Amino acid sequence: MLRRHLPLVLAAAALAAAALAAIAGPAAAQNAEIQNSDWDAVLRAARGQTVYFNAWGGDDRTNAFIRWAGEQTEMRYGVAIRHVKLRDTAEAVARVVAEKAAGKTEDGSVDLIWINGPNLLAMKQQKLLYGPVTQRLPNFRLVDVQGKPATVIDFTLPVDGMAAPWAMAQIVFIYDAARVKEPPRSMAAMLDWAKAHPGRLTHPVVSNFLGATFLKQALYELTPDPAILQQPASDANFAAATAPLWAWYEALKPNLWRGGRQFPANGPAERQLMNDGEIDIMLSFNPNEASGAIADGTLPPSVRSYVLKRGTIGNASFVAIPFNAAHKEGAMVVANFLLSPEAQARMQDPDILGALTVLDLDGLAPADARRFAALPRGAATLSNAELGRPLLEPHPSWMTRIAAEWERRYSR
Numbered sequence: 358m359l360r361r362h363l364p365l366v367l368a369a370a371a372l373a374a375a376a377l378a379a380i381a382g383p384a385a386a387q388n389a390e391i392q393n394s395d396w397d398a399v400l401r402a403a404r405g406q407t408v409y410f411n412a413w414g415g416d417d418r419t420n421a422f423i424r425w426a427g428e429q430t431e432m433r434y435g436v437a438i439r440h441v442k443l444r445d446t447a448e449a450v451a452r453v454v455a456e457k458a459a460g461k462t463e464d465g466s467v468d469l470i471w472i473n474g475p476n477l478l479a480m481k482q483q484k485l486l487y488g489p490v491t492q493r494l495p496n497f498r499l500v501d502v503q504g505k506p507a508t509v510i511d512f513t514l515p516v517d518g519m520a521a522p523w524a525m526a527q528i529v530f531i532y533d534a535a536r537v538k539e540p541p542r543s544m545a546a547m548l549d550w551a552k553a554h555p556g557r558l559t560h561p562v563v564s565n566f567l568g569a570t571f572l573k574q575a576l577y578e579l580t581p582d583p584a585i586l587q588q589p590a591s592d593a594n595f596a597a598a599t600a601p602l603w604a605w606y607e608a609l610k611p612n613l614w615r616g617g618r619q620f621p622a623n624g625p626a627e628r629q630l631m632n633d634g635e636i637d638i639m640l641s642f643n644p645n646e647a648s649g650a651i652a653d654g655t656l657p658p659s660v661r662s663y664v665l666k667r668g669t670i671g672n673a674s675f676v677a678i679p680f681n682a683a684h685k686e687g688a689m690v691v692a693n694f695l696l697s698p699e700a701q702a703r704m705q706d707p708d709i710l711g712a713l714t715v716l717d718l719d720g721l722a723p724a725d726a727r728r729f730a731a732l733p734r735g736a737a738t739l740s741n742a743e744l745g746r747p748l749l750e751p752h753p754s755w756m757t758r759i760a761a762e763w764e765r766r767y768s769r
Contacts, residue, residue: 395493396495399493399686399690400686400690402686403434403436403686403687403689403690404435404436405435406435406436406437406684406686406687407436407437407438407684408430408436408437408438408439408468408469408684408687408688408690408691409466409468409469409683410423410427410438410439410440410441410468410469410470410676410688411441411443411446411448411449411452411467411468411471412440412441412442412443412470413442413443413444413445413446413471414440414442414443415442415444415623415624415625416624417625418710419710420440420442421709422703422709422710423438423440424438424440425703426438426691426694426695427440429694429699430690430691430694433694434690434694436687436690436691438691441467445564445565446470446471446476447476449467449470449472450470450476450480452466453465453480453485453679453680453681454483454485457483457485457680457681461681462680462681463681463683465679465680465682466683467682468678468679468682468683468684468685468687469676469677469678469682469691470676470677470678470679471523471674471675471676472520472674472676472677473520473672473673473674473675474511474566474672474750474756475753475754475756475757477511477512477516477520477675477677478512478514478753480679481514481516481517481519484680485679485680486519486520486677486678486679487678487679487680487685488517488519488677488678489517489518490518490520490521490689490692491516491518491520491521493689494521494689494692494696495693496693496694496696497521497696499696499698499716499717499720499721500522500715500716500717501715501716501717501718501720503717504717505673505715507522507525507671507673507747507749508525508673508715509522511672511673511675511750512672512750512752512753513587513750513751513752513753514752519677520675520676520677521676521677521692521693521695521696522673522674522675523673523674523675523676523692523696523715524712524713524715525671525672525673525674525712525713525714526643526644526671526672526674527642527644527664527669527670527671527672527713527744527747528570528574528640528641528642528664528669528670528671528747529640529641529644529646529647529662529663529669529739529744530638530639530641530662530663530664530665531631531638531639531640531641531656531661532638532660532661532663533631533637533638533657533659533660534660534661535657535659536637536659537637537638540638540663541638542663542665542666543578543665543666544574544575544578544579544665545578545579547575547609548605548608548609550638551609551612551613552608554612554637555611555612556612556614556615556616557614557636557637558612558613558636558637558638559613559614559615559620559621559627559630559639560572560620560621560627561621561622561623561624561626561627562620562622563620563763563764564760564764565622565623565624566642566756567623567627567640567642569760570640570642570670570756572602572759572763573751573755573756573759574640574665574669575602575605575606576598576599576602576751576755576759577667577748577751578665578667579601579602580598580599580601580602581601582598585598586598586751586752587749587751589752590752590754590755590757591754595758595762599758599759599762602759603766610767614630614635624641624642624646628641628646628650628655628656629655631656631660632650632656632657641662643710643711643712644662644711644738644739644744645705645707645710645711645712645713645738646662647662647735647738648707648711648734648735648737648738649707649710649735651735651736651737652708652735658736660737661736661737662737662738662739663739664743664744667748668745668747668748669747669748670747670749670750671747671748671750672747673715674712676688676691676692678692696715696716698716698721698722698725698728699725699728701729702714702725702728702729702732705729706732707732707733707734707735707738708733711738714729
């Protein structure tokens, strides 16, 4: 990682330490004493419940993993999962907001949400979440909150136990080595490459999180002081901080796929363009996506992954329980199962899903550690050393403002 990003890493470490101090405070011993009996009560109340799990439904592999998790929780705990497939997490957030406005404080329609970033911030600020819950989940003790501070700090903001992490992610770029011999290793070089290969690069539409992250990644490299991204975006700082980004994008856009007049709707749609030979470089928030796509035939065997010289953005995905969820106990059981070594190892398997684990592998029991040691690593998957330490997500207000500004400039 570049030295200029070191203060951001140190800030993350300090925030993680503070979060750990809260976890290990005077109440921790008392919580440990009651945890077993409390969890037994949760399991009893959860039996027979159906958890309405609102999660993005745009990826077949993710959908299959959620189906498997539902089969396991129903078999083991009598808790079924109904996957409510979302196009955007904001759909579920809006539903909870509407229910609160209507005075529906119990028996809500949303039990569990896959969430992070601006949506998690909005729900937390508006007191739409049930909790704190993480310390009630037995498997949360396995989470690597020190080495992976994004498990307790989401987009610069402490989670405060109101959501449970279940997967780590980091931006990688995927390229077809049969057509690209030396991929661009910076966002500035990406512009030069696009000019030399017009139409062979694109990004998802910016209303999609992956498209917005493409712009955030560029902003990290282009803004004069990237440390400002750890503070809220404001009228006072936004224009100056993003001016180099928009200058760069103005030059890039005409050289994108279809002249920048059309964009794929999401990551899978972008992957289809690469599989069809229409583009040569794509981005993903899953470092194992390329290897998994090779295995299932949705990308050619010649694709490989890489990260930029200055690093790439990483974060954690969380599950959260709305304040008025009808099946809170069942939702806690599902959240706890997602943190089990069995579920985490299956999730990290590139042939299943390929997302990175949130667990501290050094702290696992030997049998559980072996689950991860036995996982295959495909030819297109980078090692942990190659991935490097991820860049911290900017404050969520940057993503919101960037998406709105892109819409203002380019969606006419």
